[in-house]
Amino acid sequence: LAKTTQPISMDSYEGQEVNITCSHNNIATNDYITWYQQFPSQGPRFIIQGYKTKVTNEVASLFIPADRKSSTLSLPRVSLSDTAVYYCLVGDGRGSTLGRLYFGRGTQLTVWP
Amino acid sequence: GAGVSQSPSNKVTEKGKDVELRCDPISGHTALYWYRQRLGQGLEFLIYFQGNSAPDKSGLPSDRFSAERTGESVSTLTIQRTQQEDSAVYLCASSRTGSAEAFFGQGTRLTVV
Numbered sequence: 001l002a003k004t005t006q007p008i009s010m011d012s013y014e015g016q017e018v019n020i021t022c023s024h025n026n027i028a029t030n031d032y033i034t035w036y037q038q039f040p041s042q043g044p045r046f047i048i049q050g051y052k053t054k055v056t057n058e059v060a061s062l063f064i065p066a067d068r069k070s071s072t073l074s075l076p077r078v079s080l081s082d083t084a085v086y087y088c089l090v091g092d093g094r095g096s097t098l099g100r101l102y103f104g105r106g107t108q109l110t111v112w113p
Numbered sequence: 114g115a116g117v118s119q120s121p122s123n124k125v126t127e128k129g130k131d132v133e134l135r136c137d138p139i140s141g142h143t144a145l146y147w148y149r150q151r152l153g154q155g156l157e158f159l160i161y162f163q164g165n166s167a168p169d170k171s172g173l174p175s176d177r178f179s180a181e182r183t184g185e186s187v188s189t190l191t192i193q194r195t196q197q198e199d200s201a202v203y204l205c206a207s208s209r210t211g212s213a214e215a216f217f218g219q220g221t222r223l224t225v226v
Contacts, residue, residue: 034213043117043204043217044156087155089213101146101206101215103156
């Protein structure tokens with residue numbers, strides 16, 4: 001399974017755009033990149049998933065370069081409520097032989113007023 | 114139900130006792146996961162069920178841990194002869210076949226004294 005590396009923590013201020021980059025040098029051809037968000041005392045929540053180029057939804061954007069060895073989660077205009085741990089996962093989450101999802105330590109994002 | 118339900122929400126047990134944790138997944142979700150999260154740490158994969166396939170038990174830390182699932186419904190995680198290092202939040206998640214979007218329960222906080 002591809003190992004992921006992401007910063008342990010990041011700080012931002014309300015209204016700013018936040019970009020969290022995840023490295024996954026050993027990503028396999030059939031691997032997807034998925035991001036989750038976890039608030040204190042809650043289970044993680046799915047944010048976004050992508051395979052290549054750019055994916056955008058109502059919450060975030062995911063940028064994946066051509067070599068797919070990294071990905072960047074972009075949160076536009078963060079607010080205090082975006083303070084959470086963000087996890088980058090790489091794996092075949094599309095129901096093939098590897099259905100399990102591996103979470104690392106994640107990135108603790110703290111948004112200040 | 115509307116979401117993944119776990120019970121109990123909190124459990125305090127004495128060292129050496131057995132405990133059973135329950136997870137009710139979202140109806141129709143064929144995949145079910147168990148994770149362990151120690152304080153301040155990321156999620157540690159324990160076990161994965163996918164339909165009627167043999168479960169992936171590769172994450173279970175010792176033979177004191179076991180899990181069962183009845184068809185595509187309820188799952189129980191059993192920890193025998195609990196130890197203090199078993200203290201953690203145990204999270205259950207479910208997803209549809211072929212989806213990387215897993216829905217997590219609120220977790221069971223286990224404290225072994």
